[in-house]
Amino acid sequence: MIFNISALRTGLISLLLSLALISPVKAQWQRLPFQTMGTQAYVELWTEDNNLGKDLLLAVQNEFERINQLMSPYIDSSELSLLNLEAANGPVTISAELYQLLQQAEQLAKLSDGAFDISFASVGFNYDYRQNIKPSAEQLNTQRSLINYRHIQLLADNQVKFARPGVKIDLGGIAKGYAVEQAIGLLADQGIKHALVTAGGDTRLLGDKRGRPWQVAIKHPRKSDDIVAQLPLTNSAISTSGDYERFFIEDGVRYHHILDPKSGQSPSGLMSVTVLGPDATRTDALSTTLFVMGLERGMAFIEQQAEFEAIFISSEHQLYFSSGLAQ
Ligand code: ADP
Ligand code: MG
Numbered sequence: 001m002i003f004n005i006s007a008l009r010t011g012l013i014s015l016l017l018s019l020a021l022i023s024p025v026k027a028q029w030q031r032l033p034f035q036t037m038g039t040q041a042y043v044e045l046w047t048e049d050n051n052l053g054k055d056l057l058l059a060v061q062n063e064f065e066r067i068n069q070l071m072s073p074y075i076d077s078s079e080l081s082l083l084n085l086e087a088a089n090g091p092v093t094i095s096a097e098l099y100q101l102l103q104q105a106e107q108l109a110k111l112s113d114g115a116f117d118i119s120f121a122s123v124g125f126n127y128d129y130r131q132n133i134k135p136s137a138e139q140l141n142t143q144r145s146l147i148n149y150r151h152i153q154l155l156a157d158n159q160v161k162f163a164r165p166g167v168k169i170d171l172g173g174i175a176k177g178y179a180v181e182q183a184i185g186l187l188a189d190q191g192i193k194h195a196l197v198t199a200g201g202d203t204r205l206l207g208d209k210r211g212r213p214w215q216v217a218i219k220h221p222r223k224s225d226d227i228v229a230q231l232p233l234t235n236s237a238i239s240t241s242g243d244y245e246r247f248f249i250e251d252g253v254r255y256h257h258i259l260d261p262k263s264g265q266s267p268s269g270l271m272s273v274t275v276l277g278p279d280a281t282r283t284d285a286l287s288t289t290l291f292v293m294g295l296e297r298g299m300a301f302i303e304q305q306a307e308f309e310a311i312f313i314s315s316e317h318q319l320y321f322s323s324g325l326a327q
Contacts, residue, residue: 032057036064037072037176039200045187046194046210056190060183060197067179070098071171073121083160084121084168091159099158101281105174108285109149112301114261116289121170122146123264127255129246134255140264147261172257177202177239177284184280201240201287204280208234221271221313228313237280241287242272258291269294271315276325277308286310295320 030053031044043060047053072078079098086092094102108116123143126135135143143166151163171178176199183197184204195206196214205214213232220226221244231238243266247256256266273290275283286308290298295312302310302322312320 028053030054030057032061034061034064036061037068037179037199038074039176041199042197043183044196045192045206047192052190056187056192059186059190063183063186064179064199067175067182070095071101071175073125073168073170073172080169080171087160087162088165088167091155091161093157093159096158099154099160101171101174101178102152102154102160102169104281105171105285106149106152106154108289112289112293114149115292115297116173116285117147117149117261118169118171118173119147119149119151119167120259120261120264121168122166124170124259125168127257127259129248129255129257132248132250132255134250135264144264147264173241173288174281174285176200177237177280177282180204180284181237181280201242201245202237202280202284203239204237205233205235218272218274218311228319229311231276233276236276236278237283238274238276239280239283239287240272240274241291243268243291244271258288260292267292267294269315270298270312271317272313273298274311275302275308276310277305282308 027048029044029046033040033042041064043057045053045056069075070078071080073080075081079094083092083094105118123135123140126139127133146164146166151167152169153161153163155161180197180199180202181204184195184206187195188206193207194210197204203216208214213234215230216233216238217227218229218240220228221242241258243254243256245257247254254266258266260267270291273287275287275290277283290302290310293301295314298312299320299322302308309322309324311325
């Protein structure tokens with residue numbers, strides 16, 4: 001058979017068109033907002049397989065809930081609650097997953113000279129920011145010495161023991177970042193190349209937004225609808241810790257959810273700290289750490305952490321950038 005070249009081309013085009021009608025291109029962004037770990041979370045991903053995309057959105061939500069069930073201090077049956085209940089009486093065996101996160105927390109506690117310390121909760125449990133409740137001066141005095149990461153003994157075979165009765169731990173400064181990181185790992189394992197997962201102040205980006213960077217905003221610490229900066233980011237993590245998420249004000253003092261382990265009280269020099277880096281578990285924990293350290297110590301500390309950068313907003317509304325960000 002002999003085809004005229006233009007007829008062939010028309011034929012090809014109509015064949016392609018009809019194929020397109022039979023199976024319309026399904027590649028698209030898929031999105032799911034959901035509540036977890038006491039905060040708003042969100043996942044957005046690109047896939048060419050609609051059904052896989054839907055499944056993966058739900059898998060991310062389930063992963064958050066799984067970690068919440070393991071690590072929430074508000075769920076009586078969580079491993080963390082059982083640890084808080086039993087570990088002062090003797091060694092408690094926990095899951096390898098929780099044990100490894102406790103190891104990461106211990107590592108940062110040592111590195112930060114105790115600015116990051118999950119045993120802050122030994123005093124922290126007395127605060128209720130919704131009901132304007134704080135520990136009395138007497139409670140602070142008697143309980144402050146219970147805050148010390150050295151009281152948390154990580155033993156062999158995933159066993160943990162608390163050195164004293166009254167020690168409590170809380171993973172609020174690291175668990176959300178960990179969950180965000182886990183969720184991104186799950187998506188990457190399934191072949192996803194472009195995704196964003198965020199929970200509270202912790203965000204992790206996988207790849208870019210198909211040809212352009214993702215844009216992540218830093219909230220204004222005093223005007224909840226405003227932003228102070230928008231950062232173009234690819235394949236990285238960003239976490240913000242602020243004094244405006246959970247707080248109450250009494251007699252002019254702002255009592256908020258980040259505590260200085262040395263005093264058991266909220267530091268006041270900064271309004272927010274944002275940390276950028278390769279993984280969300282670290283950026284989450286580091287943002288809390290820098291908030292406790294304050295501007296001067298925090299800046300010196302982050303300059304020593306290869307791959308991590310920070311943006312500080314002081315109580316005087318001044319912005320400070322670590323050297324990798326300053327142009
Ligand atoms: P958010 O929870 O709003 O994302 P952060 O990442 O800064 O903010 O975490 C704050 C949480 O970290 C607190 O709610 C508390 O659970 C925990 N936390 C507070 N102070 C410390 C500290 N010194 N070391 C470790 N964790 C802390
Ligand atoms: Mg944090």
